[in-house]
Every structure is written in structure tokens, then in C-alpha cells.
Amino acid sequence: MEAASIAHAGGHAHDEHHGPPEAHRSSRVEPQLLGMLLFIISEIMVFGGFFTAYFFIRVAQGDPWPAPGTNLPVEVAGMNTAILVSSSFTIHWAEQCIKKNNRFGFKAGMLLTFLLGCSFLFIQINEYANIGFAPQDGAQQTVFFSLTGLHGAHVFIGLLLLLFVTIRAFRGHYSPEEHRGVEVPGIYWHFVDVMWLVVYFTVYIL
């Protein structure tokens, strides 16, 4: 029972090591899944903070939106929306494939999702470069860039996760039994996708 009585397993004294008893599972939800869901709640609240700024600067002040003399490229962004939405389907397909042990479909799905995400980000950066106004111009422009930019940052994080999964997919990881490492980043990617729909709707369409 004494702490010191357990030998400090320095390097590889594996057989000597006395691990913890298996934790009791008091919920049917997987810890990783629950963690990701809670993290997504936090992420939604980050967006909530930025939408508060949007609310005060666009809605409460009541000035016309977009600011006179500026133009939002609704069509380009609409196309981008389609790209992102389709990537949600491809990652879902990839998940289905690994569950059925279709390794080719899994790898192709992940790669496709990753490339779709990249093109979304690329198009958005292009849009920034050609949009004709800058966040320094005024508060409305600030709100536009920070909301879309915050989302872009999330796409970037999501892409990193997808990249990791893709690398591991090509290295032969995951199996029909063990695919939590695909599912959890997948949820995040769906969240990024849904969040874009909200941003697109409020910023470009409304």
C-alpha cells in the first residue's frame, strides 16, 4: 500500500511494473467522444463571443450591411460552402469504409476530404486578397474578417487533424474494430462545417 513500495520502473522493467487497476466505466459514452463534444461546446462559445461583436456592431448599431461601397462575394463563398459541405459527406464515407474494412475507400475518402478542405481554405484566402476592403477600414469590415477568419483558423486546425488521420490511414492504422481516431476528428470536422453554414448565412446572406 505504501507509495514507495512500488519500484520506480525506470526504463523497460516491464514485467516488474504494476499498472493501475482498470478504471470502472460508469457511462456508456466513450471518454474521447465526450471530451470532444464538450470541447465543441467551448468552441461554439468562442464563436458566440465573436457573434456578440457581430450583433453589437451590425445589428444594434443598425447601419446598413455591408458597409456602403463594399461588396461581399456571395457566389464565390456559396461555391466554397458547397465544397465544405461535400467534404462532410466524404469523411462520412471514409468512416463507413473503415468500419467495413474497405481500406481503399477509407484512404481515398480521407484524402479527398483533406483536399476539399484545402481548396476551401485556398479559395477563402483568395477571396480575402481580392475583396477590396480591409479590417482596418471600419468596424463592419473588422467583424467580417474576424468571423470568417476565426472560422478559417478552425478549418486550419481541422485540416491538421485530417492530415494526421490521413497519414495514419496510409501507414495502415485503424481497423473495423478500432477507428475511434477517425471518428473523433470527424466530429470536429462536421462541427467546422456546420459552423460555416451559420457564418455564411449570417455574414453573407442575411
Next chain:
Amino acid sequence: MVAAACAAIAIAIGIVISYLIHWFPVQASTQAKNTDRLYHVLVIASIPIFVLVVSVILYSVWQFRMRPGEELKDGPPIHGNTRLEVFWTAIPTVLLLGLVGYSFVVLKENEQGRPAKEVQIQATGEQFAWSYTYPPSVTGGAPLKSDQLYVPLDQSVYFNIRAKDVIHAFWIPAFRLQEDAVPGITTHWRVTPTRLGTYPVVCNLLCGLGHSLMRSKVHVVTQQQFHSWVAGQMSASAGGAASSTGSSG
């Protein structure tokens, strides 16, 4: 029984002391009178609650403390009592709603609508000084800009509060009124001064290096004195610095 009596006495003493303590600066407006009354109501409502909590603690320490030989003794396993719990949920709820309701009554009194005759003054905060603009409705001519604040006795005064750089707060403790001066918007408060004299005007929101020294004074004078002061300022500024008032727009 003894304990309850002690508690009652403590409550009484507390209330008496609360009346003896000199809590506030001078009371120089009708709003100040209302607010001070609210404060006294709050204190009288709070003292019994605090005394109750402390009495129960002291009584328990006195009666139920572990005596030698009781080291291994446990108390009776009482898990709860629904009636008691309902009681101490309901009573504070009623009390609190009562207090907050009364505070709305006072708030309404303090902010009640615009009287027929009212003096409007604009107070402007900038790092680190207050300045005041008396509009044409007061001066009868061009707007008057001054770094002095004069207000007439027994007349409603309406302040428009603005800021040039960062947030300040326009606070006159003797009136018990304050509101932030916020860049981009105009805020307000309304006061009826009731006591002649000179009182401090305090910037009460951290606005940088000079915040501690961003002070000014308000002079409450009779209505006659007020108008002659305004007239005097007007002729002084007409003599020399007329252009400076013009630029304040």
C-alpha cells in the same frame, strides 16, 4: 431562549449602530435622499440575516463543541427536513423580491420623466479633465463652454455625458449619481440639487495615468446666481475667446 434573546439584542444594537455611523457624504439632492433611504432599508433588512447566521454559529460552538471524552462520538444522523428547507427558500425569496421591488421604486423616483423647466448641461470627459457646455437653451445665445460647473438650486438639471478618448465616469458623490462617459455614445443623468455649496466631481473610471487627479467641482448656487454667472461668462467669452466656444460645436 437565552440565545434568541441575545440575538434580538444584537440585532437591535446593530441597527442602532448603523444609524450612528456616519455613512455618507452630505446629501445635496432629492436623489441622494431617496438613495440614502434605500440604503437604510437595506441595512435594516441585512442586519437580522447576518446576526442570525453568526448567532447560530456561536451558539453551536458554545453548545455542541466536542467535549473531552467525546472524541469518537458522532452527532445524530439528521439528513434533512423538508419543511425547514422550504421555509428558508421561500422567506429569502420574498424578502429579496421585496427589496429589489423597492429599489425599482426608488430608481423610478430618481429618474422620473422630464419636468417642464429643466437646465441641460453637457459634461465632457477627456484625459484628464472635465469640461462643461451650456447649450443655447440655458445661455440664450451661443453655447458656452467652461471648465466650471454651476447648477441652480431646486431645479432639475439634465446632464448629457460624453467622452472624447476613453471611458470616464461622471460622479458627484453628494448627489449619489454617476454614469460612465463612453466614447461614441451620450449618456445621461438627471438631478435636482437641494443644498447650496461646492462639492467634488470625480472621474470614477480608470482612464489612465491621471485618473486619480481627474477632479472638478460642482457649485450649487441659487437660480439667480446661476443665471448671472452664465451671463457673466457669456460676456467674458464674447470679449475675448468667442472663437473657442464656436469650435466646440
Next chain:
Amino acid sequence: MRHRDEDSGVQTLMAARLKQPGFLRGGLGILIGIAFSALLTWVVRSSTGHSTFHHYLSSEAILTVSLIAAPLAFLVGLGGFDYWFYWAAGKKTRPEDHSSHGAYTWKDYFRINTDHKVIGIQYTVNSFFFLLVGGLIAMLMRAQLAQPGSHFVDANTFNGLFSVHASLLIFLFIIPVFAGLGNFVIPLMIGAPDMAFPRLNALSFWLLPIAGLMMLGSFFAPGGAFADGWTAYAPLSDTAPVGQTFFSMAVQFAGASSIMTALNFLVTIITMRAPGMSFFRMPLLVWANFATSLLVVIATPFIAASQFFILLDRGLHFNFFNAAKGGDVLMYQHVFWFYSHPAVYIMMLPGFGIISEVIAVKARKPIFGYRMMAFSLLAIVGLGFTVWAHHMFTSGMAAWIRIPMAITTAIIAVPTGIKIFSWLATLWRGVLHLDTPMLFALGFLTTFTLGGISGVMLAMIPFDIHVSATYFIVAHIHYVLFGGSLMTIFAGVYYWFPKMTGRMFDERLGKWHFWTTFVFFNLTFAPMHILGLEGMPRRVSTYASQFAGLNLFISLASFGLGISTLVFLYNMVTSWRGGPKSVSNPWRALTLEWQVSSPPPVFNFDRLPTVVGGPYEYGVPGAVHGIFAPTPAAAGSGVLREPSR
């Protein structure tokens, strides 16, 4: 990968140590981070050529980027991300050999350690370090305020002092110390071998010293420390010297740490409870941290957002708060307080949990109204999100918002009152052991009630209009934060000291600590109510001479309060090093953490406990909370299985 054998010069040793995770590699990380920042700002500035940025190289820009890059690179160097890098690259991850569990020398506290008990102690000690620094800063403030006039520090330094004082005590002391105690105690209390995500847990700890040093480091920034209060209202903070960036960035690190810990607590509590530990058999400390973690997960992102706004305004000249270009100044306050009001309950609810443990054990009675205690925590969580604008009664926001907010603010006293009254009823007819943890618990009941009542007064709008931003607020702050949170922290540290260290503290010194703290605390902060009512503003380095007498009195009392803290420090240090050994359950408590040795075994439980009853069944003959299942061989013989839920 390759291994060079006999070539053992100093250089290879150095190189090997630079490859090992640790402080050396962390230091290297800092250098790389700074170099990276310089490069990045140069590339970005020279490629955009935007008219806003005139210079291609600006020390302020490099500093700003370094404040993000250098700490992250340091963490990489320290080894905080090693596992995830392996995972991400699809390499074989090191099998968990538990070599990072347990602490065997003091050095083990200075590396990435994934044992929740080690992390708990790291958290607690680190937080108390910042309490002492923050308190020392308070002493400097009181020295300045002892007399009117600028005799000790100038106005700018003074503004920096109270800003750093409050920021350290809130973000680096109260919030993390509760997370630290929770870290140590919660897995033990619910019968789990560790937290759900041990590596995340280690990472969230190491973000804290970074945040703290960043806040302190701001004193060395050009223009001085951040000086806009812990609230950092825009637009003042938009235009302040570069020290302000240190605040915004440090808050991001501390906030990230909070969120990660809260996720960890929630997942641990939901998925890792021992068999039989239903929600309504959890000790109230676990409930309190559950409620707090909900607050953290939902609210903390808002302060992150508010500081992102400030950083973008400062660094890239965005216009969130530039009224001249359509920015909205009051928006900052809404976003800030939407976090920072719930934050005051983040700083109080875990303390409520501690008090429930201490009072039940020390009064030898079950907690009165256990379920109401749990529900009132949840009620406070819910109501806590509906009151933020009571900090803005004089801010110039739309007047009608004040009305609903005043009502919710007043009503939040009801669930809090339920807790106070239930503790009082728990005391009633108990057998009170009046030792140090209990004294602090009783002291807490007194001072917190006072602070809560002054809070309720502040909910009354016309009264708040007069005293807002005066010393009345300063009095309220300290009655709830010192008289509330800190009292519970002292109670908790004394209560779990034997469990954490395996040794007993000096009871006589503990009593001295309590009485000096209680007396000097009230002498210091009670007169501040009067100062505020009479019209002394907060956040001033000098004041009208009419306030001189009381201020001198307060300053003298505060020095006494400082010295009383030294008594605590002395007691803790000497008892930890040489106090008498503690038995496993010195308080005869029922909750699970007391059923294992002091300090607990590396993996908490050799066999998982099974929970068969409530946590506070004192006085019930023969009651137990948990039993240890027999060895697997003998399983099934008369042991209660998990009740179906």
C-alpha cells in the same frame, strides 16, 4: 536514432540532453520561438506592405508574436506534446510504462508528470507562490495608500500594481488552486485510478507558470506593467503600452488551462466513477467541481474572445472598439462580464464543496439536505449566466437591461442562502471538532455571508449607482474572494494536508494563523465599506485628505494580514519537511480518499472500491461509503454488484 558509443565528449552529452524532453530543450524552444517570431513578422510585414505598418521590423510586433510562439515552443521542448507528435505522424507511440507516475524526488515536480496527485501538488504549490507574490504586491499598494500623495510609487506604477495584483490572484491563484485541490482529490473521491486524460492534465498545469510569469514579466515591458485593472476595459487597453499585450496573452494561456482541466474533470466524473457511485452518492466536492467545470467550459471562451478582440485591435489595428470607425465600446464589457461574472462562481463553488466536506466531517453529522445542496449548485450555474450586466449598471448601456439583471442578481442569493442555512443546520446538534480546518470553515460562513449581503445591496440599482467603482466594491471583492474563496482554500489545504503530504501540520500554529487572519482581515477590509460610501473611488493612487485616517488604519491592518500569511507559510513548509507522520484517516472521514494510505499509492487503489452508501453517513451505526472488493479470485462472494441504473 543512431547511437554513438565511446565518443562521450561534453558536446554529445549536451546534444543528448537537448534531445531529451526537459528544461534544456525547453530553453532551446524559447530561442527558436523568438527567432521564428522575428522571421514571421518580417515576412508578413514586408509582403503585405499595408500602409498601417510602416516598418518591416518592429520590436513590439516581434514581442507580441513571441508571447505566443515562445511558450508553445517551450512546451514542445519540455515534452508536453511528444506523445501527440508520435501519434500524429503515425509512428508507434511509446507504450504507457507509467514512468511518469508518482514523484520520488522533488525534481519529479519539475517535469511533465501525468500523475493526477503530482499534478495536484504542482498546481497547489504554484498557486500559492502566486498568492505570495500577489499579496506582496498588495502590501506595496497599501504602503502607497497609507497616506495621500505620491510618496512611494508614481501613478503609472500604482495602476500596474493593482492590475497585476488582481490578475495574479484571480487567474493564477484562486481559479487554479481549486483546480489543483480538485485534481488531487476528485479521482480518489470517485474511486478512479487517475484522470481521464492524464497527458492533457499535465499540459494544462504547465500553461499556468507560463501565464503567471508573463503577467509578472510585464513589469519589465517598456511603458510598465499592464495598468488597466484586471478588467482591461477598452478602449483604454487598445492604446495602452505593450505591457497590456502581456495581460491579454497570459489570460489566453490561463484560460486554455482552465478549459482543459474542466473538460478533464467532466469526463472523469461522468465516465470513471467507481461501481455504485451514482451521482447522488458523490461527495459534494465532486458535485461542486462538476458544476464549476460546466461554468468553465461554457463561459471561459468569452474572455478568450474579448482578449482576441483587444489583441487584434492592438496588433493589427482592427476596429472592434474604435468608436470613430463604428466600433462598439460597451460590447467589450458585455463579452468580458459574460465570462467574468460566472467566473466569480468559478472562484466560489469549489470552495462550497470544500466547506461541505469539512463541516460534515468535523461536525460528525450528515450534510443537511444533500440533494438541495447539489441542486443549489446547479441553480447557481444557471442563474450565473443571467446576471452579468450588474457590473454595468452605470456603464451607459440600454437602461431597461438593468431591470431583469437586478432581479436575477437578487435571486441568486436564494440558492446561496440554501447552502449557508444547510451548513448551519449541519452544525446544529453535531459534535464540533474545532480544529484548524473547522475554524476556517466557520470563519468562512461569517465573512462570506457579509460579502454576499453587500453583493445583494449592489444589486439594488440606485444604491449601486452611488457606490459602483468605489472602495465599497473593493470591500465586497475581498469579503467574497478572501473571506469567501481564500478561507475555503485554507480550510481545504489544512484538511487534505495529511493526505497530500503524509504528515500532520502544527495545530497550534494553525489556530494562530486562523485567528490572526480572521481579525486582521476584518480590520483591513471592513472600513473599506465606509470609505466607499463616503466617496473614495477605487483604482486611485492618491485621495482626498478626508480619507487619510481610515486609509492609514487599513494599511497597518493589512500588514498584520501579510504577517499572518507568513505563519501559514512557515507551518506548511516545516510540517511538510518534518511534521509527524499521519495515519491514513486522521479525521475518521468516510469518503474514499481517506480509505487509502497517506500519501496514496501511485495508482490510488490496488483494488477498485465499490460504493455502497452515501458519503456523509456520520452517526448512522455501521454505515460505510465504500468497500474494497476482494481480489478477483474471490470475486462474487457476497459483494454488492453495481446497482443497475
